Amino acid sequence: MKSWTKNQLKRVKIALMLNSDKRNKYLKKHHIFKEMGENVFFQPRFIPSDPKLIKFHNNIIVTSNVTFVTHDIFYLGLNNLNLGNFNYEQSCIEIMDNVFIGCNSTLIGDIRVGPNAVIAAGSVVTKDVPPNTMVAGNPAKVIGTFDDFVTKRKNNQKSLDKDKLWEDFINKYTC
Numbered sequence: 001m002k003s004w005t006k007n008q009l010k011r012v013k014i015a016l017m018l019n020s021d022k023r024n025k026y027l028k029k030h031h032i033f034k035e036m037g038e039n040v041f042f043q044p045r046f047i048p049s050d051p052k053l054i055k056f057h058n059n060i061i062v063t064s065n066v067t068f069v070t071h072d073i074f075y076l077g078l079n080n081l082n083l084g085n086f087n088y089e090q091s092c093i094e095i096m097d098n099v100f101i102g103c104n105s106t107l108i109g110d111i112r113v114g115p116n117a118v119i120a121a122g123s124v125v126t127k128d129v130p131p132n133t134m135v136a137g138n139p140a141k142v143i144g145t146f147d148d149f150v151t152k153r154k155n156n157q158k159s160l161d162k163d164k165l166w167e168d169f170i171n172k173y174t175c
Contacts, residue, residue, distance in 0.1 A: 120140075
């Protein structure tokens with residue numbers, strides 16, 4: 001069986017794994033990414049098209065629907081304009097230690113994130129994320145420090161009781 005076909009079957013298998021713990025063990029065991037350190041939680045069910053161009057260090061959380069873009073297919077459009085011969089472009093993404101990547105974020109290649117960084121949900125990261133920062137937006141911009149984020153979370157711990165959460169929510173919107 002061709003290598004391409006084997007890789008595609010692995011991708012389908014990963015997408016069908018509902019249990020994220022099993023999926024993470026599979027990703028690490030089969031060396032799907034260039035590197036996958038300790039305590040990496042990869043929630044997306046779809047892996048990037050070029051996973052060998054992505055390196056994860058330690059203690060990383062990648063939440064649902066995060067997209068890693070390690071290639072630029074636009075060369076096809078440029079070549080159709082007869083402006084010369086343009087090549088397929090690829091680039092690497094490296095995620096350093098202690099990074100959280102919020103859901104629905106997109107990371108564009110040729111970047112390094114962290115260490116000690118938070119990428120807020122829905123962000124589009126087109127440049128390096130400096131150490132000890134929190135970024136948000138499209139394009140992502142620094143909005144604070146990792147340390148400030150941790151302190152705020154410590155001081156704003158909410159109840160795990162769902163009824164209490166609803167009570168607090170309703171009280172927030174009651175005059």
